[in-house]
Amino acid sequence: MSGDPLLRVQLDAGYASRAVLHDVRLELDFGEVLGLVGSSGAGKSTLVLSLLGLLPWRGGCVTGEVRLRGENLLQMPERQLRALRGRAVGFIPQSPMSALNPALSLERHFREAWRAHQRIVGDALKDRMYALLEEVQLPANRDFLGRRPAQISVGQAQRVLIALALLHEPSLLVADEPTSALDPVTQTQITELLRGLNRRHGASLLYVSHDLVSVLGLCHRIAVLDAGTIVENLNVEDLSCARHPATRRLLGTLPVPAEVLLRYRSQSSKKSYASTALG
């Protein structure tokens, strides 16, 4: 169906004992970066798992609809949904170290993720793997790929996970607080990387975070989740017009006014655009 956004969400979710999300409504357009912010416990992770149809594995239950290109994921049988995970929707998790299987080499991670959606494992995978490692600025060689997750740094692990999420060129990337486990320098690098991906490949990104600074550096639009529902949904430029107390609270945590950060972003993106143009 034309005219549909890439992702349209309207759902309720919760666990056996308590409801977590009520009537959460979201829309994400092609090529857009939407920042979903909220304090801890607001239901961000629950929302992410609901989108991927993974909440039942954590003992939760979702009702409503998650429409990807017009198709409702919540009514799909698990087989069909599995075929979409990783291929149409890429996922970047919160804690990179625990998200990689400690017993497997990095190469094996790529191979398994590849085989989940492709029949033939061969040069196609190898080419894609090395291209992705270049893309996320990791050493693209066999020595690095032979390492176990315990033998790389947290920042490298997060880059590996981003590369894994990009493996099948999904049209939607969902990142669940991808920088929260990282040091400030690595945080900035990862945010830069995600911004570059969006600019170069037009990948749509749902960027979930409690860190408003990184959201302002990356997103076009921002949705505020508070106590299980979306209380604010606006363009980042209009952030100063936000009324809801939860949004004001978040804005209060910023070290400098939001306008300053946005001005800095437009400058730095021009700068990096200039440097890529020159390079």
Place this chain on the structure above:
Amino acid sequence: MRIRLLPVWLLVALALGASLIVALPGASYAYQDREHTLTGASLQHPAGTDELGRDRLVRVSAALLLSLAGALAASALTTAAAAAIGALAAFAPRGVAWLVMLVCDAFLALPWLFLLMMVRSALPLQASPAHSAAITFLVLAALGWPACARAVYSGGLGLKRSDWIMQARASGLRGAQLIRQVLPNLRPLLLPQFLVCVPAFVIAEANLGALGLGIGEPLPSWGGMLLELDNSALLFRTQWVYFPVALLILVLLLLEAIPVEA
């Protein structure tokens, strides 16, 4: 060669030596030298002979090989079964898991000595010694898995909730791929289980043999040779009747001394 693995190397050396002795021309664990019964060490029989005049060194060597091979095979079998059943239960729906654990409990509650007697008595009297050996170790393997399966089950449950399994699901991995990813993570759990089972099975076989329920004559077994010790009249004839039990204790010590996290 690391010093930590010394027990393993000593066991390998023992097994090699035993194989050499058994393979020597003229060595037979069943041949009865009627001229020399229940003797001490001599040139012809370095560790003496038993009541029937059979060479004790050859018999002990054969028993060592048989019991080690049997215990290793049974242990591998029981650990593999435990891994498969435990992992299956951990990743299956809750009802299936409950049923599997119930079967485990039932197995643990079985009076296994009684079961062994039943199985042995159900066998025809003329069951060949080789059959009796195979059955003994098979029964041990069949009884060994439930405790280990419970450990694998709880370990698997922990892995099932882990972040990397969620990540694997989010990447669209198939069910079979998930199970294959879990197995290497169970290694730290399975290896100690395997190593604990080996000496347990060696001693179980020895005990069963001493009760006359183990490996049938003329195949040599620890149990069969320990039977000699309950006849105090024989004990005064030669000190060499203690040789099998001394070697058994040494083998068990070595098996217990293998570092579990190797």
